[in-house]
Amino acid sequence: MKIKRLDIIGFKSFVDKVSLDFQHGITGVVGPNGCGKSNIVDAIRWVMGEQNARHLRGRAMEDIIFGGSESRKPHGMAQVSIVFDNSAKICPPAYKDYAEIMVTRRLYRNGDSEYLINKTACRLLDITELFMDTGVGARAYSIIEQGKVGMLISAKPEERRSLIEEAAGVTKFKARKKTALRK
Numbered sequence: 001m002k003i004k005r006l007d008i009i010g011f012k013s014f015v016d017k018v019s020l021d022f023q024h025g026i027t028g029v030v031g032p033n034g035c036g037k038s039n040i041v042d043a044i045r046w047v048m049g050e051q052n053a054r055h056l057r058g059r060a061m062e063d064i065i066f067g068g069s070e071s072r073k074p075h076g077m078a079q080v081s082i083v084f085d086n087s088a089k090i091c092p093p094a095y096k097d098y099a100e101i102m103v104t105r106r107l108y109r110n111g112d113s114e115y116l117i118n119k120t121a122c123r124l125l126d127i128t129e130l131f132m133d134t135g136v137g138a139r140a141y142s143i144i145e146q147g148k149v150g151m152l153i154s155a156k157p158e159e160r161r162s163l164i165e166e167a168a169g170v171t172k173f174k175a176r177k178k179t180a181l182r183k
């Protein structure tokens with residue numbers, strides 16, 4: 001799964017709409033300290049369903065909504081959309097006819113939130129399942145943050161195994177088995 005585009009509005013320091021196009025090859029983001037480089041990674045993680053504000057370097061989820069500056073008022077809503085190229089058809093069969101898959105997440109200051117796949121409202125579970133076994137996801141190995149390599153080296157065998165299971169594509173089946181056994 002390759003990211004084609006990221007649209008950000010009202011998320012952290014991105015007050016106005018910003019569209020980032022990811023071309024073929026490697027994309028590098030450079031800029032002075034505090035300009036918003038890590039906020040881009042937070043936006044990717046958030047749109048893919050991250051539920052823990054601390055993993056987005058905040059205390060509460062509301063902290064991801066633009067909080068205002070000297071010249072701008074705070075925003076009432078944050079929205080991030082991520083567009084994936086689906087030509088390799090790695091996604092679940094339900095999405096195989098789509099050349100692109102767009103996932104959107106919105107959060108309002110009153111706590112209301114919305115998730116959409118290709119502009120149709122869906123559940124968080126649909127987004128989690130969409131990414132399961134693709135290596136992409138809020139906590140998957142597609143995002144290697146500071147300290148992750150060291151963590152993997154010193155991880156317990158069971159922890160390292162979950163990474164191999166994600167790559168092998170069995171995470172989805174394990175999750176479904178767990179749900180079935182609970183019913």
Ligand code: ATP
Pocket residue numbers: 011012013014031032033034035036037038039040063064065066067068
């Ligand atoms: P470094 O090079 O130091 O890692 P960076 O480019 O990764 O810097 P970020 O951590 O992405 O920088 O951005 C930090 C900036 O984002 C800070 O200026 C902070 O005030 C701003 N910021 C974070 N959350 C919000 C918010 N909710 N509203 C407005 N600005 C925010």
Ligand code: MG
Pocket residue numbers: 037038039
């Ligand atoms: Mg940073």
